Amino acid sequence: MIQTIRLDHVLREAVTTPYRNLVTRPTGAAVRVRIERAMAESACMTAILDFSEVELLDLSCADEIVAKLLLLSIPRAERYVILGGLSEDQIEAIDHVLSHQRLAVAAMFAGTSALDLLGAADTDAREAFGCVGTCGPLDAAGVADALDWTLERSAAALVTLAAHRLVRVAGLTFCPLLVA
Amino acid sequence: MTRIVEIPTSFDDRAMDQFAAACGAWPPEHRLLFDARPAQWASPYAFVAMLTAAQAVAEAGGERPILYVPTSDDVRRYWARAGFLRHASELFELHGKVPRAASGTTDTLLEVTPVRGSDDVHQVVGVIQEGASRILGELGLEAKATMGFAMALSEACQNIVEHAGTGGWVAVQAYDWRRRIGTRVVVIAVSDSGIGFRRSLEPTQAKRFGDRWSDATALEAAWIQNVSRFRDPGRGQGLAGIKRYLSRWNGKITIRSGTARLANVPPWDREDVPMTEHLPYFPGAQVQVIVPASAPR
Numbered sequence: 001m002i003q004t005i006r007l008d009h010v011l012r013e014a015v016t017t018p019y020r021n022l023v024t025r026p027t028g029a030a031v032r033v034r035i036e037r038a039m040a041e042s043a044c045m046t047a048i049l050d051f052s053e054v055e056l057l058d059l060s061c062a063d064e065i066v067a068k069l070l071l072l073s074i075p076r077a078e079r080y081v082i083l084g085g086l087s088e089d090q091i092e093a094i095d096h097v098l099s100h101q102r103l104a105v106a107a108m109f110a111g112t113s114a115l116d117l118l119g120a121a122d123t124d125a126r127e128a129f130g131c132v133g134t135c136g137p138l139d140a141a142g143v144a145d146a147l148d149w150t151l152e153r154s155a156a157a158l159v160t161l162a163a164h165r166l167v168r169v170a171g172l173t174f175c176p177l178l179v180a
Numbered sequence: 181m182t183r184i185v186e187i188p189t190s191f192d193d194r195a196m197d198q199f200a201a202a203c204g205a206w207p208p209e210h211r212l213l214f215d216a217r218p219a220q221w222a223s224p225y226a227f228v229a230m231l232t233a234a235q236a237v238a239e240a241g242g243e244r245p246i247l248y249v250p251t252s253d254d255v256r257r258y259w260a261r262a263g264f265l266r267h268a269s270e271l272f273e274l275h276g277k278v279p280r281a282a283s284g285t286t287d288t289l290l291e292v293t294p295v296r297g298s299d300d301v302h303q304v305v306g307v308i309q310e311g312a313s314r315i316l317g318e319l320g321l322e323a324k325a326t327m328g329f330a331m332a333l334s335e336a337c338q339n340i341v342e343h344a345g346t347g348g349w350v351a352v353q354a355y356d357w358r359r360r361i362g363t364r365v366v367v368i369a370v371s372d373s374g375i376g377f378r379r380s381l382e383p384t385q386a387k388r389f390g391d392r393w394s395d396a397t398a399l400e401a402a403w404i405q406n407v408s409r410f411r412d413p414g415r416g417q418g419l420a421g422i423k424r425y426l427s428r429w430n431g432k433i434t435i436r437s438g439t440a441r442l443a444n445v446p447p448w449d450r451e452d453v454p455m456t457e458h459l460p461y462f463p464g465a466q467v468q469v470i471v472p473a474s475a476p477r
Binding site: 015017019020021023024025026027055056058059060063064067068087088089093096097100101 | 298299301302305306309324327328330331334335338341342413414415417418420421424
């Protein structure tokens with residue numbers, strides 16, 4: 001089950017005025033608290049944060065919402081987070097703050113349902129992420145076969161993805177995050 | 181006793197040091213009288229700087245400064261349209277004929293606006309977002325640049341809310357700089373009368389710099405190393421974001437705080453220098469961002 005959280009709705013609840021811009025740290029913190037609450041009230045393992053109706057996202061707000069959510073809340077809640085409906089400017093802002101803090105998140109860009117990675121993921125992690133997304137659940141040997149890598153290289157990339165909660169781990173198998 | 185501060189006839193960021201020197205020591209020992217009667221022109225930077233001076237006097241418990249408004253009808257009407265005189269009336273004792281504020285001029289993208297909290301930043305960004313199509317149409321600024329412009333504006337205003345310890349002011353204006361650099365520009369001016377970069381960063385950074393700690397090293401630490409007074413590792417990214425935006429769109433920023441002024445110098449402005457020290461002291465911090473509408477010659 002997937003939970004979709006519309007950021008424009010959360011923003012309206014958080015600031016009680018008809019802003020369409022996610023700017024300032026206090027706003028970001030208020031939005032993040034509501035996201036955490038919505039996730040806690042849901043039985044879904046994965047939440048899609050839908051940015052499609054948000055106009056502007058500044059760096060401070062991106063840090064308060066996305067970076068702090070990944071840093072503080074998601075590891076505790078054992079949930080998976082995907083960002084959706086991102087515009088080019090929002091991608092840049094989020095990528096910047098996540099890279100700065102060595103964090104990464106799976107994201108769908110506006111108009112697509114394909115998953116990509118934002119933030120501090122190295123080339124191997126990105127390739128392994130793409131491989132699992134295309135082929136479906138794989139173990140380290142499966143990824144090594146598909147990418148013509150050594151087992152050690154494949155295992156290291158998958159461990160990185162698992163540490164960032166970018167794949168679901170079931171025993172020795174690494175599964176792609178579900179978006180629908 | 182009254183100290184007379186002659187407002188430069190053409191007052192922009194280049195005349196700021198002359199203005200700061202005229203204000204004298206802070207807090208002022210005597211009542212300040214700002215004489216703007218001969219004024220011919222003032223930029224948004226000048227407006228927010230004058231309001232900052234008056235605010236700093238008020239916060240230091242000084243007597244309300246006097247402001248003689250410009251003699252020229254056109255000039256004082258422009259000062260009213262830019263929103264300056266409305267806010268000045270709360271901080272200065274105004275002398276001279278004060279026109280009623282009319283609607284904004286075509287070049288005023290954001291009239292002089294107070295920034296005291298997060299809601300003000302939302303308001304400011306909202307106004308600029310609404311005017312985004314106007315910015316595009318009038319200036320030929322690329323569509324992709326306007327979103328980044330709003331982001332830079334937001335981060336610049338948030339520096340006041342997060343670090344100054346008091347309120348400040350912002351204004352945004354478009355100019356024809358075809359003669360100077362061959363294109364039009366949009367200018368953001370932000371100023372506050374707060375604690376400034378040096379005092380803001382002192383608790384976490386001064387020890388590292390030892391005897392070298394100063395307004396200049398504080399500005400360098402914030403701009404080059406992206407340090408913040410907060411220990412949260414996510415902090416300090418606002419200026420980094422502005423820097424990235426300016427490098428992409430060939431923009432310029434100057435930050436003046438205390439007795440130092442830092443500038444990133446784009447190729448179209450070879451007259452400026454990256455760092456100037458030992459300037460006349462002025463309270464708080466003053467930031468100016470200039471974004472050319474198209475590639476300057």
